[in-house]
Amino acid sequence: MNLQDMKAFTIIELLIVLMIISIIAVIAYPAYTDHSVKTKRNIAMACLSDYSQWMERYYTSNGLTYESAVLPAGDCQRQLNGSYSFSFDGTPTSNTFTIKAVATGGQATADDAACVELVINHKNQKTPTSCW
Numbered sequence: 001m002n003l004q005d006m007k008a009f010t011i012i013e014l015l016i017v018l019m020i021i022s023i024i025a026v027i028a029y030p031a032y033t034d035h036s037v038k039t040k041r042n043i044a045m046a047c048l049s050d051y052s053q054w055m056e057r058y059y060t061s062n063g064l065t066y067e068s069a070v071l072p073a074g075d076c077q078r079q080l081n082g083s084y085s086f087s088f089d090g091t092p093t094s095n096t097f098t099i100k101a102v103a104t105g106g107q108a109t110a111d112d113a114a115c116v117e118l119v120i121n122h123k124n125q126k127t128p129t130s131c132w
Contacts, residue, residue, distance in 0.1 A: 037112050044084045044101040045132060047076030048120045051086065051099050055122070066092035066122070071099070083107040089119060097122050 051071055058069050069092050077086060082105045089098040098121040102108075108116055115131035126132040 034111070037107060040080060040083045040107055041103075041112065041115055041118070041131065043076070044080055044103075044118055045126075047080065047084075047086065048099055048101055048118060048126075050074075050076060052120050052122075052124060055092070055097050055099070065094040066097045067094055068092075069097065095122070 054072060055066060055069060059066055062068075069088075071086055071088070080101075083103065084101045084107060085104055086099065086101050089100045098119060100120075101118045103112070103116045114128060118131060119127045
């Protein structure tokens with residue numbers, strides 16, 4: 001076999017392929033991170049709704065009061081560990097509660113500044129409304 005019969009890629013062809021891959025990466029990575037941030041936010045909103053429903057069950061099971069309630073550890077906190085922390089905003093009273101999810105870590109530094117803190121209360125009022 002002589003050298004002229006060998007088939008191979010030229011350096012130009014390799015550079016063109018590398019350029020195409022780079023362009024795809026520049027477009028795809030921001031779209032992926034944006035999607036990841038929105039997905040975690042949607043999970044946090046679902047968790048807040050779950051906690052709100054849990055509080056309503058607590059209310060009916062404990063003499064029609066929210067006092068002394070503690071948010072249960074569950075799948076929500078495990079799924080979003082490092083992305084959101086859940087807590088009461090203040091102390092639940094006999095007839096009111098407010099639960100908040102605060103973005104932490106990479107979720108807090110993401111381009112999602114308006115939705116860093118998500119809140120739901122006993123009236124199922126959700127803030128900020130633009131995030132829900």
